[in-house]
Amino acid sequence: MSNTNFAVAKDNDGKSVWKFLSGELKPRGKFLTPFNIISIPVIALGLIIIIIRFWKGLGAVTNLTQEVPWGLWIGFDVVTGVAFAGGAYVLTFMVYILNMQKYHSIVRITVLNGFLAYVFYAGALLLDLGRPWNVINPIIGNSFGTSSVLFLVAWHFLLYMVAQLIEFSPAVAEWLGAKRARKILSGMTIAAVIFGITLSTLHQSGLGALYLMAKDKIHPLWYSEFIPVLFFVSSIFAGLSMVIFEGSISNKVFSSQISEKNHKAHNSIVIGLSKICAVAMFAYFFLQVLIFVHGKRWDLLNTPMGYWYLLEMFGFVLLPMMLFFYSYRRNNIMLIKVAAILTMLGVILNRLNVTVIGFRWDAAIRYVPTWMELAVTLTVIFTEIWIFRWVINRMPVLRESPSWVNDKD
């Protein structure tokens, strides 16, 4: 222990590592920002609701029923949140596998965003577990339910979090000034990337595969044996839209940290991403049409759920796809951002249609989340943003690595 401490301390120009850490933990910048004023009461309220939930049971704060056992916390927090975290595996694929160096400057922030999303949204899963003290059973011991898709998804969440932590760890090492650790950790990046992409392929589709056995419960317009493929393909543009959206905010909020060069490059990055989004959405739309035609679902269209389906397909897939194509040709950054937001709304709509809205659409009592479920969901999102901001303000995520870093990973 003392040995490593010494090494770290020496790397840090003689400053004690504990002094350094305690200094970094202190808040920085203005405290009474609009975001803080909104998020602090919501987080406080959310924490109270979480206490009630563990004290009185899930029924005290949620509207879950015996027919609809998975609600907003699974359908939005986990299933939708993980789709939005897909940007990390797509970008690492582009940069480390396809060698598209143009996108290198946004890899770290995307991986950080993805990692935190997994930590918090998989954390939200714990809130939903009735008997969370048994959560280690699928991880250690002799209770492996290996025939379960959820078993696969749980393991993949865990392993992918480790892979993302390794991908991000050079930034932590640079922050701590740990030169030797950084060298070792950045040497592991490629292995982590390849492992991570493989895991992502399987659990992005696995989240869809969770619902394969609920064949009789999901509205036929949203159920097909291809849910896993659709979930995987849509995670590509869900993740990239999130990258565009998050990037446009980070560029303003953390503007001072971004170098002149990267500021200039950002527009070209956004335009490149919009092209990839458009192509992925075209493939997705085409798949949806194939499934629709192949399933002979014409008679379902002229129903309320049919109109809802058409709205999702045309308003939130085809329209943003065309916007992406158009604005890519015209270099219209503003329109790309609009398309990204529309796409994200479409992904939320799609995931909720499979998991909540179309699930037991014919039930006598429909599940509608309580305000408390919404508050906890907001708490999860806000807490994630707090940590995200804390990390960006301290570690070299957006800003350049310290000068002693000579090999860029």
Added chain:
Amino acid sequence: MALNRRHFFKVLGVTGATLAIGKEIKAAPGKETSIEFSGVLYDSTRCAGCQTCESSCAEANGLPAPVGTIEAGVVRKTDESHRTVVNSFNSTKGEAFMKKQCMHCNEPACTAACLTQAMYKTKEGPVIWRGNKCMGCRYCMVSCPFDVPKFEYHSANPKIEKCNMCYSRLTEGKVPACVENCPAEALVFGKRRDLIKEARKRIVENPDKYVDHIYGEHEAGGTGFLSIAAVPFDELGLNTTLQSKSYPELSKGFLYSVPTIFVLWPAILLGIREATKNNQSNEEENE
């Protein structure tokens, strides 16, 4: 070169580890289907709707006594404190009864869904719930085509409640409480194969009395709980549109693709990485 020795071993190790995981995932459900399962046969035409099965079930399993009496046309449901209910229906042949409880599928969706083997298909046939393993994720409830598992939403230590065919009684050599106490002999306990023979015999001997359908013989891949009745089962509140394949079959294809992807993906990704790397260095040389 990017693929130096260390990288290569790292990737090799990762692939090996994932292969090991992949193999475990491949161990699919349904290994025990060839063993003789026990089951229960319910004859709707003999049932008088006396609710003795409901009260004896509650007594045997330490649950609150059933509330409410049977009323024709009113569908009562099983819930977290009632593992079985009998309902009365105004059918085309007059009042008819139907008992509801866990169907004890041959290849249950709930056990395939369970990631901790808390839902467990015993080799004797009953599907049981094991609280020490369950983490309360409720994926069994999402998957069950009969909506059988029920969750105690208003408890800090919630249990999943469902009929377990009185598994502890079976191990003592007794029959399920509902079967033992049924005064009308509407319920018979036995080996599933024998029960199907018995049900067929009754249908063949009284073709006017029964519809020619044993509910549970093929539904959801076959169930341990079998029913025969005087009228089609959709008149008795049962879902007759269920597939005859087992439900775990639906996610089998996905699970089987997992080991393949785990082996192929890293190899393909490494290959692409090498290919694009050369391109880039060529470009740099040309410039």
